[in-house]
Amino acid sequence: MTAPTIREETLSKERLRLWLRMLRVTRQVEAALRERLRVEFDSTLPRFDVMAALFREREGLKMNELSKRLRVSNGNVTGIVDRLADDGLVERIAIEGDRRATRVRLTPNGCDAFSMMAEAHQGWVNELLDGVDEQDAHHIGELLHRLPTDTGARQQ
Structure with a gap:
């Protein structure tokens, strides 16, 4: 294995600086969005994310589909959906032929609430x-579209 050239070393350091900048900005924006959702809507970012996924799929999603879309565990989604259901923002629908699975979708109140949050969210961003x-x-x-989205894509 050969030692990296000065140019390769400089490129590597610049990419590291870029990553740290992107991470810092992402964290700052995310923290601001979390705070504004909490203050203005008494909500959380994970709750917003669940509602956003369901808003895009008006017929709803199975719980496992929702977990996959959000890249979180079924347990995390279940807790959020439970609270959204308690607030009347989502409803669970039994899936015929599969007693263990349910579909979750936004209620009309949930659609209205999400629309208000989404408009505010866009303005904040x-x-x-x-x-x-x-x-x-x-x-x-x-x-940013040039960057790999599959973490295993560039492993050697």
Whole structure:
């Protein structure tokens, strides 16, 4: 194995700096969104994420499908869905022929509540990224699309 060249070492350090910057910005934006959801809607980011997934799938999702979409355990989703159901924002629907599985979907109140949160969320993100114009946002997005999304894709 040969030692990295100066150029390779410089590139590696720049990529590490980029990662740390992206991580810092992501954490700051996420913390602000969590706080605003808590204060303005008495909600949490995981709750918002569950509602967003269900809003996109109006017919609802099986619990295991919801877990896969959100990349969290069934137990985490179950707790969130239980609280959303208690608040009348989601409903569970039995799946014919499978007594163990249920489909979860937003109620009309859940759709209304999510629509209000989503509108506010979009405004907050817009505000938090105020220093990035439309062209830069598009360019940064395009650059980020170049990165691998499968963590095993580039392992050697």
